[in-house]
Amino acid sequence: MIFRLLLCVFTLSVFSFQLEAQTLLYGEDFASGNHNMTLNTTGVGSPSGNNVWVVNQAYTGNTTYPNTTPQSNTVAGTISAAGGHYLHINDTSSAVSNANFSTNSASDRFAITGDICTIGFTGVTFSYFYLVEGDATNVGEVYYQVNGGAWTQLGGAFNNQTLWRYQTFTNTAFDNVSSLRFGFRWKNGSSGTQNISFGIDDILVTGTLNVTPTITLSNIPTQVCQNNFLRFNYTVSPALCRGDYSIELLGTSLTWQVNGMTQTSGSFTLMIPTTAPTGCFRLRMSRVSGSNPPKPPFFNGTPSTACITIVACPNTITTLQPAVTIGSTPGGGDSVCVGSVIDIPFYSTGTFTNANV
Numbered sequence: 001m002i003f004r005l006l007l008c009v010f011t012l013s014v015f016s017f018q019l020e021a022q023t024l025l026y027g028e029d030f031a032s033g034n035h036n037m038t039l040n041t042t043g044v045g046s047p048s049g050n051n052v053w054v055v056n057q058a059y060t061g062n063t064t065y066p067n068t069t070p071q072s073n074t075v076a077g078t079i080s081a082a083g084g085h086y087l088h089i090n091d092t093s094s095a096v097s098n099a100n101f102s103t104n105s106a107s108d109r110f111a112i113t114g115d116i117c118t119i120g121f122t123g124v125t126f127s128y129f130y131l132v133e134g135d136a137t138n139v140g141e142v143y144y145q146v147n148g149g150a151w152t153q154l155g156g157a158f159n160n161q162t163l164w165r166y167q168t169f170t171n172t173a174f175d176n177v178s179s180l181r182f183g184f185r186w187k188n189g190s191s192g193t194q195n196i197s198f199g200i201d202d203i204l205v206t207g208t209l210n211v212t213p214t215i216t217l218s219n220i221p222t223q224v225c226q227n228n229f230l231r232f233n234y235t236v237s238p239a240l241c242r243g244d245y246s247i248e249l250l251g252t253s254l255t256w257q258v259n260g261m262t263q264t265s266g267s268f269t270l271m272i273p274t275t276a277p278t279g280c281f282r283l284r285m286s287r288v289s290g291s292n293p294p295k296p297p298f299f300n301g302t303p304s305t306a307c308i309t310i311v312a313c314p315n316t317i318t319t320l321q322p323a324v325t326i327g328s329t330p331g332g333g334d335s336v337c338v339g340s341v342i343d344i345p346f347y348s349t350g351t352f353t354n355a356n357v
Helices: 013-020
Strands: 023-028 051-056 086-091 107-112 121-132 139-146 152-158 161-170 180-188 199-209 214-218 223-225 228-237 243-249 255-261 265-272 279-281 283-288 308-311 316-319 346-349
Touching: 023 121, 051 107, 051 180, 086 107, 121 139, 121 152, 139 161, 152 161, 180 199, 214 283, 223 228, 228 283, 255 265
Parallel strands: 223 308
Antiparallel strands: 023 199, 051 086, 086 199, 107 180, 121 161, 121 199, 139 152, 139 180, 214 228, 228 265, 243 255, 243 283, 279 308, 316 346
């Protein structure tokens, strides 16, 4: 799977304008043959038959099955990496692997996208390229599911489409939900013409950010020693989908990465290394493109109001009284035998190495 801000450049300007105004929330172009979809699964219908969902780059048929239409032949628009891997139904009993199906095997197959979070986004649009010939009883269908609920059909039956066609759906049910999934169903009976089956490519889910997210830091110390811990609190507002975050000590090269975070508030404890520069620096936490696939929105949080002074603290060791020697009166602690080992509590500041301890 490749996740990009713009996956397709459409020949129709209306398509280009629509994509540029939105943020990509999910993209699947099958380019490498890898994908994050679940094929031939449950959800709608009952999995059955020899005609199954596969991902490959086969377009050539034989005397029984026609060639799959080349991806350069579209009704409008351009498929990215045309001629590459794509999702399609294939008769597993046939000698060819392109988009085809057999009416000798009544089949019902369902494929589902990965989970998509749209919290904070409106105008969410689902689009893809498809082709499917079939006939009245051999058809493709498309569904969506919100927050693990029932599957709802989009449009009617898809058939009689020999060229690759760009299809798009916009629905307020897609907006501002924690879990959105889409499903492609193929079903065929035991009669009809054996022709091009259901093929899918360039799946996109886009939306418009409808909130102004912020990250605020608090309880930040005014001074931290090198080789010591920096502790602070954070608040992300409003709540967003799971995402990746970066914490920076501005003016230095120090950064810390936190991936897959869902909490809207909490605290972090960071180690300031001995190599950290001394001086006064501000702290900032941002939402970033850290892991694959990236998880928008991406933005910088508000830097800390005051700077944090990083200092090279002197090496100090403060020893505390061992618990075994503490009693109600001086010298009234537990008895200690000669040669015994006792625990002596202490704390230290500064930078220590094997050579100076």
